[in-house]
Amino acid sequence: MNYSPSNPDFFNRDRFVLSNGHTCLFQYVFLHLSGYKHMTMEQLKTYHSDRPDSYCPGHPEIEHPGIEVTTGPLGQGIANAVGLSIASKNLAALYNRPGYDVVDNSIFCIVGDACLQEGVGLEAISLAGHLGLGNLIVLYDNNQVTCDGSADVANTEDVAAKFRACQWAVLDVANGSEDVEAIVGAIDRAKQITDRPVLINVHTVIGYGALNQGEASAHGAALGEENVRQLKLKNGLDPDLRFHVPQEVYEFFSDCVPRGQHSERLWEEKVAKYTEQYPELAAEFARRVAGKLPADWKKHIPTEFPSGPTPTRKSSGLVFAPLAKAIDSIIAGTADLTPSVHVSWPGARDFQKPQLQTKCGLGGDYSGRYIHYGIREHAMAAIANGLAAYNRGTFVPVTSTFLMFYLYAAPAVRMGALQELQTIHVATHDSIGTGEDGPTHQPIALPAFYRALPNSLFLRPADSEETAGAWEAAMDFKHGPSLISLSRQALPQLGVTARDKVALGAYVVKPEAEPQLQLLATGSDLQLALKAAEELAGRGIRTRVVSFPCTQLFERQSAEYKQSVLLRGKIPSVVVESYAVNGWERYATAGYSMRTFGKSLPGQAAYEYFGFSPHRVADRVEKYFRSATPEKLWYFEDLN
Amino acid sequence: MNYSPSNPDFFNRDRFVLSNGHTCLFQYVFLHLSGYKHMTMEQLKTYHSDRPDSYCPGHPEIEHPGIEVTTGPLGQGIANAVGLSIASKNLAALYNRPGYDVVDNSIFCIVGDACLQEGVGLEAISLAGHLGLGNLIVLYDNNQVTCDGSADVANTEDVAAKFRACQWAVLDVANGSEDVEAIVGAIDRAKQITDRPVLINVHTVIGYGALNQGEASAHGAALGEENVRQLKLKNGLDPDLRFHVPQEVYEFFSDCVPRGQHSERLWEEKVAKYTEQYPELAAEFARRVAGKLPADWKKHIPTEFPSGPTPTRKSSGLVFAPLAKAIDSIIAGTADLTPSVHVSWPGARDFQKPQLQTKCGLGGDYSGRYIHYGIREHAMAAIANGLAAYNRGTFVPVTSTFLMFYLYAAPAVRMGALQELQTIHVATHDSIGTGEDGPTHQPIALPAFYRALPNSLFLRPADSEETAGAWEAAMDFKHGPSLISLSRQALPQLGVTARDKVALGAYVVKPEAEPQLQLLATGSDLQLALKAAEELAGRGIRTRVVSFPCTQLFERQSAEYKQSVLLRGKIPSVVVESYAVNGWERYATAGYSMRTFGKSLPGQAAYEYFGFSPHRVADRVEKYFRSATPEKLWYFEDLN
Structure with missing residues (x-):
């Protein structure tokens, strides 16, 4: 892989997604070995600890250097990888020029059995094959063990045939637990396949070397002292040392940092020459790299x-x-x-x-x-x-x-x-x-x-x-x-709405000098609220109307602004929305909403059927208003 | 298919699921032709009308006779069909005896391109193959047209190979628009395949016979007067007659009702003999057919x-x-x-x-x-x-x-x-x-x-x-x-909880003669609320605690009971729950809740990190309580 531990954000790096995010210790250890500075031995010890400053959470998190996406919910990671692959393909098509492949990275992803069972994974796999994403290499840790036992308890399909039917190339590694060269060879071959994504089906033994290797117990549970001990012995490590990496291992990984820096330098030189040759395109590319929108x-x-x-x-x-x-x-x-x-x-x-x-x-x-x-x-x-x-x-x-x-x-x-x-x-x-x-x-x-x-x-x-x-x-x-x-x-175009005020989350669209009642509404229900307010005005009730396009933006406003809109404790306030009312109760004293599922009727007829007409709303709200005591403002009432 | 129009609930009927539910007019018309009494010609005219009593909603709905499941959201129907298939397989294995196949029905399902792209469909297909559901026959209306154009705009996989990889048998019908005999033949062959589910890949032309046949416009839009006219002419129908079925068509379908009744009679006779032979098993079976649980x-x-x-x-x-x-x-x-x-x-x-x-x-x-x-x-x-x-x-x-x-x-x-x-x-x-x-x-x-x-x-x-x-x-x-x-x-076992009161949705677990404050809590947060209440009591605040296991059950209670629990307008009431507070605002005057995503920490440490400790809750709630004015009861406040 092409990456730079001393600059985890190196733009042209290969991306790596651990779709089976629960195996993240694997990733953390390799971040440590390959020289990502933040991932110290002390940090590795924080996995499953109570340290809130840990870089080793139970699943990989995007906040931390070297992690491309947060994974854990199964099937998401492989779909994210398809997105990363599309991103790279798109940038390469837009900005590369002969001799100047300013974007030429690969997307690597490791999946377990689960990601290949989840619907979201299957959808992404099908689309990736259709799009012929030749920069995507997925390694399948095919250990055939899941929480319930061997994977064949729930899945006996021919995975390779399925991928081929989805227009992927499939390479096999028969003994993925031992044959590192075969894995490296398969990756090399995968890189040569540029017209379609590649699945490398790596047959592995879960918990390889442990006494319970190949069993479901090696999936989720800790191995235990003795089991780890014999595993260390088997691999030529000192069983009495814990959280210890032999110097020769560090040495093996010691070229990761300089190799990454070299790779960055080559890329920067390439981009510099590209900028001379294609100044306009390069300026555009630089803006995209900087993550900026056109200024205006x-x-x-x-x-x-x-x-x-x-x-x-x-x-x-x-x-x-x-x-x-x-x-x-x-x-x-x-x-x-x-x-x-x-x-x-x-x-x-x-x-x-x-x-x-x-x-x-x-x-x-x-x-x-x-x-x-x-x-x-x-x-x-x-x-x-x-x-x-x-x-x-x-x-x-x-x-x-x-x-x-x-x-x-x-x-x-x-x-x-x-x-x-x-x-x-x-x-x-x-x-x-x-x-x-x-x-x-x-x-x-x-x-x-x-x-x-x-x-x-x-x-x-x-x-x-x-x-x-x-x-x-x-x-x-x-x-x-x-x-x-x-x-x-x-x-209808309401005339009283204002684009600038959407950012406030809510604002008054029909003011009243001394309102007695107000209606809150959103989207297609706002026109209805405005009409109902007119009808209520005709019945002698001064009714203010608030448009409420976004509760989350409203929550960001000052307490003063919020109260100026809500008039809490002052007047009855009815939210009118053709959804479940849950969540509106903090803003309103009553709700005119949906308490059942909908119905197959033309839109206007559906509104009428469920009482979402100006007249019906006005009637019910008036009844509520007339019966309102000061006490009524204390709690929320369903009006339907 | 084995079904009985005069008794849509005939227990041993074949089940039919229209997974591409948007084509339901097709199903409604066949219900009419085959003699389902409710589906009159008048009813067929109600499709997309404003009649709330229509049996012809925009997607098939389970409420109506002859409809096995409500479909529409794509991919759901084929997964439902897998469930129906498991149901039938399970009952057959439990209750059939040599010579007495009291359950021997088949499950039929029609899918379009979409159901084979949706993740939920793909998951169900994989599992059905694994389980070898030999009573499941899926017909794929392979017209290769979706809303965006030809299906190959988004999907070019080899569907048949994918199904075979998932351990399905695949049969092909080359000309599904015209070759009815080939379809019937394929269904007959499918019924002979009992060790695995069968996909019948029926190649069709969308809008067959219309002027725009084979095009995306034939997918969603109405054909229009002239197009329908020429289509009727092409099929030997009188183009001036609308909503008209020639008598010979009714005659063709006229044996559906008697055939169904005959089928019912045969089944009833079989069950009667079975009951003589296996009285205990038959009693159990009868209870299952009646949909009853064991009495005690x-x-x-x-x-x-x-x-x-x-x-x-x-x-x-x-x-x-x-x-x-x-x-x-x-x-x-x-x-x-x-x-x-x-x-x-x-x-x-x-x-x-x-x-x-x-x-x-x-x-x-x-x-x-x-x-x-x-x-x-x-x-x-x-x-x-x-x-x-x-x-x-x-x-x-x-x-x-x-x-x-x-x-x-x-x-x-x-x-x-x-x-x-x-x-x-x-x-x-x-x-x-x-x-x-x-x-x-x-x-x-x-x-x-x-x-x-x-x-x-x-x-x-x-x-x-x-x-x-x-x-x-x-x-x-x-x-x-x-x-x-x-x-x-x-x-911990709280001692104050009561199983019988769960059905009330909420109930008081820590009463107070003259409460000044109350806490509402659910699940793992209840122990915390109880401890916080104790701490508040130590600080001189008489705090009542309500356990609130189910808001929906609580909503079914009388207004009197609800007020006896909530004490709305009387005292401040704080909900304590480690979720977003949305929806609780109708029951509480303030909320101690989660306003961000969580964090990877051991459970107890996560609670502490987000302030879910008795001490922190008591502190914050006390502050709220001490600063409370009567006005504060008027509206909801976030305490974190």
Whole structure:
């Protein structure tokens, strides 16, 4: 591998992903041996200790030098590796010139049995084969042991045949426990295969050399004193020394640092000459390496929108298309919903292997920035994490599908939040307003999850103006995923919304000099709240309305601002949202929400069916208001 | 297929799952033609209409006669079909006797390209092959068109080779658009293959006969007047008649009803003779067919537990093992965590194909009730839905993995809730207390999702006593999934808990004559709240404590009971839970919770690190209490 222990961020380094993250001690030890300074012997002793400053957590974490992505939840790592591989392929296609391969690294990944059973892994494997990612080398630690016993208790498929069916090359290492040369040879051969990803099927014995080698007990449990002792003896080590590396081992690894530095120097020289030869391209490349957006990117957000009713998914497309065209860091894609999600742009080129011939004539090459992820939502989000992790800011990955299918993708979106990786997820067809597709496609509980997720934004804009604000907030949020929740159906332009205020999380859209009541609403429910407020005004109740596109951004505001919006303890405040109300109770005194799953009806009919009409809302809220005692402000009430 | 339109619930019917649920018009039309009475021509006209009483929603729904499972989210249906197939195999192995195949039905499933790309589908396919489910026949509508264009835009793998690698038989139909005989022939051959599942790869042309046949536009959009007109002409139909079925077509289908009734009669006669021959077995079988548990099942729940600290996952095992032994309807399994999750029982037999020879010696047969699902959490939950849908009450499927991995499984658990299918999910290693595995394995936001999910229970018991109560509540909850959230670490037996009160959702565990403050807590946080309350008492604050194992059960209680527990508007009430606080704001005036992801530390150290110690909680809560004004009761405050 090409890497530089003295500079873990060396841009053209090979990336290594330990997809079976629970084996991280292996990785920590090699970081130590190969000269990553932070990974001292003292640090190695902190594994499973109570030291909060440990560099050796129970699974590898991206925060620590030498770790490319946080792994642990199985199947995520191999999908991340596919993202890293796409990143490298894309940069190489865009910036390499004859004689100047400024990006020519490989992506290595180790997987165990589990990553090859998990759906997210299987999705990523299928897509990697389709894309012909020739820079990706996966080593399969094929020890055939899992927690339940031998792996054949749950899986007896022909893994190699399956990979070949997915257009991977498969190499075999018969005796991976002993035959190091065969492993090295296989890696060398794998590097020669550049038209497809390679699986190296390394047959190993778990706990090799231990008394319980090959058994499930060698998988998770500690070996114990005696077993370790005999293992050390067997390997010519002094059994009485603990946490001790013989000098000859250090010597064996001693060239890692200088080799890495040499490799860096060669690359820097190459980039210097490249800069002379291709100054403009090199400037662009340098900006991407620095992880920066074009300086004036915000000017590409349209200032005007069509005045008529527009689905916010379409408003989103109007904002996104010029942004994506202008910002080369954006790499977008969809889980087979191009016609529905509006995340493409004029002139967008597909990321595909150049040789691909499709029946419908679509094709592309590796310089493309639009990815057809297939119907693989989970892998899509995990691959987006890999793209974002390649080098912070070099890519701004954008994914898209229906909001409901961000439940399929949720484990990966969560991993992105944990790693503080910027990704933007365009979630269309939100709420019961998505209509005829019915309850299977109408989210109810999902927003409660995304609003509770640390390091993330769940943005639900109400019209085109707020959609522009949501995109700006998402582009500005560098330390985690943003999910933009958009309507399938047309929504009116409300006139009272303001893009700049989306960043506040919530703001007053219909003020009242002396309000008696207020309504809080988001997205497609805001128009309803505004109409209900008018109706309530007609009934003599001065009703203020607050637009609340993002609870997480609102939480970042000052206590004063928050109270100026919420008027807590002052007047009754009813949140109107066609989702489960969970989580809104801190902002509202009552909720008009969904307490059941949805129903297959045209969007407007679904709203009516569940009482989401201005008249029904006004009636129920008025009843609540008229019966309100000061005591009622003390606790939350469900109005439906 | 063997089915009876006049009795859609005929027990020994073949099951049919439309995994590509968006093509449901196809299914509705065949239900009409084959004589399902409810599916009138008038009903067929209600598709995509605003009639709430439609039997033709945008995706098939289990509520309606002739629909076995609700499908739509792609990949779920094929996994459900695997569950139905396991159900049938298991009943056949248990109850069939020579000459008396009282269960001998087949499971049919139609999939499109998407179900074969989705991870959950791929997991299920792999497991079905491993289990050798010879009663499962999947027809692949291989039209090679998806929303984005031809399917080869995102997928160019060799599907047949992949299935063969997964130990399926694959049959081909070259011209599925025209060659009906070839399809029938393939199904006949598939029925002869009884040692493995069969994929029939039916090559079709999408929108066959339409002017845009074979194109992506024929996938989602309506064909339009002229296109339909020429299609009718081409097929010898009168183009001026709409919603019209020629009499000869009805005649062709006219034997479906009598054939079904004949089939029922034969089965009833067989069962009658079987009952004479095997009266005891037949009585058991009759109870399973009726979907009933053994009458006295509750007596198997232990009344006593070890008095020492016990992880609730182990308490759960102590409750579950005797239940599972006694209740033959229980069919349990794990996503490769047998040693950790405690859902096995003495004498449990594995559900496996009898021929299986594993390296570790584990084996089983189809009469087994313990399923090694492999590391396939999503398919596990979807398969559990299929088991539950086979016939309500015949199976009580129990799944298990770490709580965090019920995020992987969430789309399937949600589908179970939508279908009101009873399943029980044993979710161990909850909260930051799971310790060293670190933030990847420590759930923060997930409980907010499950508590917001309609038709479900999220139960978090605090000790062995409450764990017994949680199992009783889950067994009693027949109309949706229950998720029991359990600790990895040992928890003390609190003495003040009561199993019977778990069904109330929340109850007072530490009363106070005139309380000034109260703490709400669940699971492993309850012991902490009790200790903090003691400390607060020592500081002169009379503190009451409420155990809150299930918010959804609490919501079903009377307003009076709820207020008697919550004392809303009376005293400050602080929820203490090591999760995101979202959703608790309706019950509490303040929250001591997690606002970030967790950390890799031993469980106790993680609690300390995040301030979850009695002392730190007492300090912060006291400060809140001392500064409390009546106004403070009006709104929710984060204490960390």
